[in-house]
Amino acid sequence: YAVFPYSYFKCKDGYAFLSGFTDPNWAAVCEIMNRPDLQQQFPTIKERLIPENQPKIQHEIEKWTQNYTSDEILEIITEYSRRPDRKGTVVTGRLEEPKDTLQREHWKLRHTFVEFDDPYYGKILVQDSSFHQMSRTPGRIKWPCRPIGADNALIYKKFLGYGPSKLEELKSKGVL
Template sequence: ATADVVVENFRPGTLEKWDLGWDELSAVNPRLVLTRVTGFGQFGPYARRPGFGTLAEAMSGFAAMTGEPDAPPTLPPFGLADSIAALATAYAVMTALAARERTGEGQVVDMAIIEPILTVLGPQPLWYDQLGHVQPRTGNRSQNNAPRNTYRTADGTWVAVSTSAQSVAERVMRLVGRPELIDEPWFATGADRARHADVLDAAVGDWIARHSRADVLAAFEKAEAAVAPVQDVRDVMTDPQYRALDTVTTVDDPELGPLRMQNVLFRLSATPGGIRWAGRPHGADTEEVLTGLGLTPADVKELREEGVV
């Protein structure tokens, strides 16, 4: 009755089976925002199926376009679709709360995990609708610009290069000693450069292969060309930019002591966020939650003795 938002991720119909659907909840609290996260949404032929992020990564086209051309479709090694859906859901909830400020009424947020990842994949539906184009797997290459790839350095590490801007592509060619390629007619646009990726990858890759990663990064920075080291989590933990941003911060856990973990996702100048704890011990808030629902300490004690909580 006092909540602003209720978030649930049961299959459609589960809350209704418990007589806790939108009709019942909104009757108790008309200002409530009920947020329903499912694999496939609240309606449609797949709505009742169990759904996970992996299925969204497969259905959306992500897996089909990820990987090398002659290799199987590739799924991400982490919860990509789930994470994108979480960010999209947070924005949807804030939008619903903003609407409530105008109307005085809450509403239902219906989030299907299969949808946000499709949105962030770009204009593929439009390409197919208007041009019949289906984006193929291109490995680390891009259909929109080149050179764009990962390259191995002389000391056996890897760097990633992007030339999404024409000026950056020209700087890279001058840096690697191939300025004559800039004068080629096909060099003038990203799409044309992408069609000559073999030539450009060879030029960039050969130069990078003769230099250490530190030298490559320094040379690219001096040339104002876009490059980044390919890092694993060990590198992330010591990266000076992440350190400056406090992206990986230290949280004091009462049981485990100092823990390093990802910080709040963004920085607000007037109302910055922070991490109060890494995770509450199991049952730490049971008493507060149950008494907040109207149960007395005696009621809670009785429930504990009966093994209910």
Template sequence: MTALAARERTGEGQVVDMAIIEPILAVLGPQPLWYDQLGHVQPRTGNRSQNNAPRNTYRTADGTWVAVSASARSVAERVLRLVGRPELIDEPWFATGAGRARHADVLDEAVGRWIARHTRDDVLAVFEKAQAAVAPVQDVRDVMRDPQYRALGTITTVDDPELGPLRMQNVLFRLSATPGAVRWAGRPHGADTEEVLTELGLAPAELAALREEGAL
């Protein structure tokens, strides 16, 4: 969009070059700056946070997983009361996010033990009632029946001449005036050969000759 705006001002186009690794690096936040200025290398933390706890993924009684984030102290307190460990709230280290992060093993054990005794639906209902951030960790089965994905039209059905109706990812973005659509999952081999060669200037007789020779 910036390049288009520049073209409107200057009348000249430009090359837009971006590697897929660059937005991934941007997601990492200030890690290059930390390393440059402080020599700090962020260690691997899995699903934990270095700044707050409890914040992790936990296995439920029915074999699924949920992600929980209790970043604010008030939320962390509600979670610890919910899981039956209110005594941890009185620990001096519980007062700050950094202190809770240093005791993530203790908090994960408390939260994980409680979640392991309940089904995913029960965990989600109780945590949402307590106004604690929680979400299911979805696999593709969950994605296919998720009501939010359905409302967005994230999965679309495409008629394929060989496979019949099939479901796949829809256009990544939605435009109000010019919405896109997936017309086919993949054209059959050679389906557009004649059209392409005609655009290149080959006459029908030339196409027929190529077919006779087995080139098409």
């Protein structure tokens, strides 16, 4: 990693993201976990970036995070961040599964995900864009993902000048 800790950590209900890679923020992580020994063992970012040290740090943080749910970790860190004597800032958040994300009101209000009826895949849920809200040039979804080779005939015609008969000839020879 280029910075560490800046990763996902196992917790009771899945995974939580936690970041505290600068020295003051690392001091805060250690204080929150009540692990001053870790701050002494890895006092600067230089020690935390040594590849051999990162699994050790990961393991020690997970020994703490596995005692809590992601919401409890968020609550603990939020409470710490309100303290006037805090040593640094720790960023955290729950790693959500797609089904959880789709239930969030935040995405529903923004129409971020829309159902799309695709001729190849049937009805699927895709990420929309905010361009559909533009009055004069609204965006649209033409297709979510074309199957491999769906546009080959167009490419062969446009760039090589090969029409259907030439393509059939090449297919019969095993070239295509």
